[in-house]
Amino acid sequence: MSGNKSQSMPKFTSLDDLVEFFDTHDLGEYLDGMPEAQFEVDIQRRTHLFALDEELVDKLTEIALSRKIPSSELINSWLREKILTQ
Numbered sequence: 148m149s150g151n152k153s154q155s156m157p158k159f160t161s162l163d164d165l166v167e168f169f170d171t172h173d174l175g176e177y178l179d180g181m182p183e184a185q186f187e188v189d190i191q192r193r194t195h196l197f198a199l200d201e202e203l204v205d206k207l208t209e210i211a212l213s214r215k216i217p218s219s220e221l222i223n224s225w226l227r228e229k230i231l232t233q
Contacts, residue, residue, distance in 0.1 A: 154176050155180055156175075156177050156180045156181070203210055204218075207221060207222060
């Protein structure tokens with residue numbers, strides 16, 4: 148991209164138009180015209196993945212759906228309960 152002059156960004160009436168445009172154009176040609184974005188990332192929670200038997204997953208999903216809660220919430224609740232009673 149060195150030596151190339153940035154092009155000005157066209158105006159779009161919808162997000163779909165913008166996506167379609169960049170399906171056929173190089174975003175690098177427009178970088179200088181983009182506003183600078185600033186944000187902070189504060190990751191405080193870790194996620195751990197565990198393998199479960201398919202039969203357990205099916206039953207857990209069924210129970211979670213009947214209680215209208217995410218499966219992960221049900222699993223965490225049951226594990227917390229089990230661990231605290233040890």
